[in-house]
Amino acid sequence: MKKYISLFKCAVQETMIYRWNFFFGILSKFAVTIVMFYIWRIMFKSNQIIAGYTWESMKVYLFVSFLCTSTISWNAEMSMSKKVIQGNIIADLIKPVNLRTVTLVQAIGNSFFSNLCAIGIMFYCAIFIFKVSLPTDFQIWISFLISIGLSFLLNFILSYIFSLFSFWTSNAYGIATARSTISNFFSGALVPFELFPPLLARIAFLLPFKGIVYIPTSIFIGTLSGSEIYHALMGQTIWLMVLWGISNLLWKQAVQQVTINGG
Amino acid sequence: MSLIEVQALSKSYRNTIKEPGVKGAFKHLIHPKYEDKVAVSHVSFTVERGEKVAYIGSNGAGKSTTIKMLTGILLPTSGKISVNGLDPHKNRIENTKNIGVVFGQRTQLWWDIPIIESFKLLKDIYEIPGPMYKKNLEIFCDILGMEQFIHQPARKLSLGQRMRADIAASLLHNPPILYLDEPTIGLDVAVKEKVHEFLNYINKEKKTTILLTSHDLADIEKICDRIIIIDQGTVIYDDTIQKIKGELISERKINALIEDTGNVLEEKLKNLPVTVIREDTNKVSILFSQNEIAAVTILENMLQITGIQDFSIEEPGLEQLIKKVYNGTFLIS
Numbered sequence: 184m185k186k187y188i189s190l191f192k193c194a195v196q197e198t199m200i201y202r203w204n205f206f207f208g209i210l211s212k213f214a215v216t217i218v219m220f221y222i223w224r225i226m227f228k229s230n231q232i233i234a235g236y237t238w239e240s241m242k243v244y245l246f247v248s249f250l251c252t253s254t255i256s257w258n259a260e261m262s263m264s265k266k267v268i269q270g271n272i273i274a275d276l277i278k279p280v281n282l283r284t285v286t287l288v289q290a291i292g293n294s295f296f297s298n299l300c301a302i303g304i305m306f307y308c309a310i311f312i313f314k315v316s317l318p319t320d321f322q323i324w325i326s327f328l329i330s331i332g333l334s335f336l337l338n339f340i341l342s343y344i345f346s347l348f349s350f351w352t353s354n355a356y357g358i359a360t361a362r363s364t365i366s367n368f369f370s371g372a373l374v375p376f377e378l379f380p381p382l383l384a385r386i387a388f389l390l391p392f393k394g395i396v397y398i399p400t401s402i403f404i405g406t407l408s409g410s411e412i413y414h415a416l417m418g419q420t421i422w423l424m425v426l427w428g429i430s431n432l433l434w435k436q437a438v439q440q441v442t443i444n445g446g
Numbered sequence: 447m448s449l450i451e452v453q454a455l456s457k458s459y460r461n462t463i464k465e466p467g468v469k470g471a472f473k474h475l476i477h478p479k480y481e482d483k484v485a486v487s488h489v490s491f492t493v494e495r496g497e498k499v500a501y502i503g504s505n506g507a508g509k510s511t512t513i514k515m516l517t518g519i520l521l522p523t524s525g526k527i528s529v530n531g532l533d534p535h536k537n538r539i540e541n542t543k544n545i546g547v548v549f550g551q552r553t554q555l556w557w558d559i560p561i562i563e564s565f566k567l568l569k570d571i572y573e574i575p576g577p578m579y580k581k582n583l584e585i586f587c588d589i590l591g592m593e594q595f596i597h598q599p600a601r602k603l604s605l606g607q608r609m610r611a612d613i614a615a616s617l618l619h620n621p622p623i624l625y626l627d628e629p630t631i632g633l634d635v636a637v638k639e640k641v642h643e644f645l646n647y648i649n650k651e652k653k654t655t656i657l658l659t660s661h662d663l664a665d666i667e668k669i670c671d672r673i674i675i676i677d678q679g680t681v682i683y684d685d686t687i688q689k690i691k692g693e694l695i696s697e698r699k700i701n702a703l704i705e706d707t708g709n710v711l712e713e714k715l716k717n718l719p720v721t722v723i724r725e726d727t728n729k730v731s732i733l734f735s736q737n738e739i740a741a742v743t744i745l746e747n748m749l750q751i752t753g754i755q756d757f758s759i760e761e762p763g764l765e766q767l768i769k770k771v772y773n774g775t776f777l778i779s
């Protein structure tokens with residue numbers, strides 16, 4: 184365990200070295216959310232209610248979806264694929280460490296401070312500028328925190344699984360782009376499921392991506408209640424376990440595929 | 447049982463074949479073609495504890511591939527490896543505790559954080575006890591001269607500094623086995639000497655087994671006592687360095703600066719099994735085979751008829767020997 188704490192510390196240190204990178208990293212996190220905010224505001228100028236959402240609840244949706252999607256940075260997602268393609272994965276393979284844990288710890292460490300700052304700023308804006316109404320029920324907060332924790336792990340394991348494909352494809356960018364496009368759409372990060380055509384909505388409910396944005400957001404807004412929350416959390420947990428298992432199988436295959444180019 | 451046992455080890459890579467041009471690229475996209483390239487073929491050898499082995503061969507001979515299979519990174523296509531009783535690929539994590547690895551062309555140090563932080567991380571990763579870590583760090587810093595740069599991040603180091611730090615990093619956990627893949631590539635003579643000194647120290651003090659690949663024969667001569675040569679994926683020579691020198695070449699060359707005595711020297715040496723090459727009126731080279739005549743006998747004969755101002759005996763370098771092994775001009779028993 185201690186080895187991973189040290190690794191975390193190194194990962195945190197690493198991101199602080201390049202100051203501008205750090206600041207722009209935080210800024211870029213807001214860009215999409217700000218664009219989305221203004222698009223929706225225009226839509227709500229002509230409609231009071233869209234697919235069951237009022238402007239008030241849509242603001243909350245955007246706020247929470249920001250929290251859910253910003254936890255794993257693009258860099259963290261690319262780092263594993265890059266290691267595989269550039270061959271630096273050697274440095275990890277010759278050490279007594281589990282590669283998935285290393286990737287997870289590095290992902291958390293690399294985005295730790297920028298997330299802390301971004302979430303702080305976002306809470307400030309949400310409460311004082313955009314006047315988002317936060318839930319007052321204590322139970323909702325508890326379930327939301329559990330759900331967003333699961334959301335983070337789901338997000339991680341999905342990007343990890345996708346990055347394992349780079350053992351076969353020798354390409355990182357395409358895989359990461361494909362993943363984030365699919366994930367953004369089917370998690371509900373772009374548009375809530377209520378606005379999907381019925382068939383797509385049904386597919387979205389079957390996939391694991393809903394646990395990344397849609398479930399925590401619905402808990403936060405209050406669309407889910409009582410036993411529905413419980414079922415949603417169970418759904419997230421089961422998907423997490425299934426994907427964890429899949430990543431184990433995939434890793435066993437991937438590690439036989441290792442070819443280190445050059446040298 | 448030997449520390450490292452390699453039996454009939456083979457590895458082939460699958461390469462894609464792309465025909466030239468846009469048409470070829472398009473064809474490749476639809477219907478890719480592959481060919482299997484054999485990198486290592488039926489390699490067998492064993493290494494005992496404490497040995498210092500050079501694993502050499504021309505570029506692309508399969509050296510690095512073998513090392514990568516020994517470390518457990520690559521899965522062999524066929525054959526068996528046992529390192530300290532473990533299959534390195536199957537028991538990768540267990541195996542990593544027994545080995546230190548240096549890849550000259552890559553670094554395992556963190557690029558952006560100080561070297562000392564990378565070391566501290568390794569301390570926790572390998573669960574190195576505090577006193578052992580402290581002692582090792584002290585000795586390594588001393589022999590490798592790392593004090594000046596240990597607080598710098600890896601990206602700010604020169605190649606020589608980085609390599610020294612990498613070698614130290616691979617040995618902090620006192621592994622019984624050390625693999626070095628071209629550890630002195632691109633280093634200057636002074637740094638190379640430090641590295642040689644350090645590796646010999648480690649081998650002597652800690653009985654660390656060293657397996658090293660290199661194109662630099664100084665590395666091999668200064669460090670190793672055994673040499674395995676592979677060519678096109680197969681072992682073509684495996685014996686001590688002394689033996690390769692003695693067995694393959696006993697030829698010597700005396701260069702002497704003598705007094706001007708005309709042709710008396712040639713007359714005197716006529717009956718000895720030597721070849722005299724006169725390069726100047728007072729400069730001669732004498733070729734002979736160590737097995738047939740001792741250098742002293744030749745010198746005695748020379749001194750009887752002429753004074754010698756200066757002389758040297760040249761023995762063929764390992765480089766020439768290995769070149770001859772590659773070319774197949776020497777028979778190997």
